[in-house]
Amino acid sequence: MDVDGASTSALPIRPLEVPIHGDDKLFHLFKQQRLPACKPVLTPAWVITTYLLISAIFIPVGLVTVHTSRSVVELVDRYDIECVPDAFKSDKLGYIKDSSIPKNCSRFLKVYKPMKAPIYIYYQLDNYYQNHRRYIKSRNDQQLLHGLKYNDSGSCKPEQSSNGLPVVPCGLIAWSLFNDTYKLIRGRSELKVNRKNIAWKSDRDHKFGKHVYPFNFQNGTLIGGGRLDPSIPLSDQEDLIVWMRSAALPTFRKLYGRIEEDLDADDVIVVKVMNNYNTYSFGGKKKLVLSTSNMLGGKNDFIGAAYIVVGSFCLLIAIVFIFLHMKRPYGETNLSWNKKGISS
Secondary structure (H helix, E strand, C coil), X not given: CCCCCCCCCCCCCXXXXXXXXXXXXXHHHHHCCCCCCCCCCCCHHHHHHHHHHHHHHHHHHHHHHHHHHHCCCEEEEECCCCCCCHHHCCCHHXXXXXXXXXXXEEEEEECCCCECCCEEEEEEEECCCCCCHHHHCCCCHHHHHHHHHCCCXXXXXXXXXXXXXXXXXXXXXXXXXXXXXXXXXXXXXXXXEECCCCCCHHHHHHCCCCCCCCECCCCCCCCCCCCCCCCCCHHHCHHHHHHHCCCCCCCEEEEEEEXXXXXXXXXXXXXXXXXXXXXXXXXXXXXXXXXXXXXXXCCCCHHHHHHHHHHHHHHHHHHHHHHHHHHCCCCHHHCHHHCCCCCC
């Protein structure tokens, strides 16, 4: 009751209104989430159509990708066990470390389908962790490009010097260079293997110096992998360049060369292997791979399989949603702003 005896409880209470102008008004609308915006409504028709569209694109792409991958002809031969003489089967490490034992070996590959040139020759290593932190950091990129002008080889430990002199190229990666070699013979003639341009052009031109030559390499008491010709600059040592692009996974392939002539079905390829590289001390595997290629590269079924799986999953979801929608229709009239009695 006020002084006049009138009750104030029935009077409407209005909030205090403060006029808002300019940027303050925009900020006020932003804080209250009242700015104009596009708010798509995911109706059943939209959801089902989207899933069907994804499946209609992914499944055919996956099938084409798998078919293209299967058209690649690939020959794989593991030779690290078979190239060990019978007398050393129980002592493989002793065999590979004994330089007096011949390391030559012959393998036979039969071509089961015609192989069109170019045919790529890879060596594959399994259980070899080139991505180990200590291994991958043991190099000096400035030295590879500029030579002994950058003799700060601290990052190359433990292979930074030998007999008191610096090593070029230094580091564990270069020291462990792969050094198995292959000679391929078809019939009575040797297949010519092109070993030029097997490394990335950007690596040859910008990461390895044209005037940097191997120096004091593999001259220590502990010999790693292959040797380098000291009269050839690092930019032309393509085996080294390929090897020093470290692999991310423990199973990897690196390009050895190319055969630039066709191979016919039922051809028998004799491979003369020099089994020099030590993978026996850590349980690794060595394989020789001959492979053709297509517009998607080499043989790889994973990408196509992934497309098919995703497309099939979307198709399954679309079918389930169609069934649920037919059983209990839920159209736009069921949405809250379209119901009677509720204003927008």
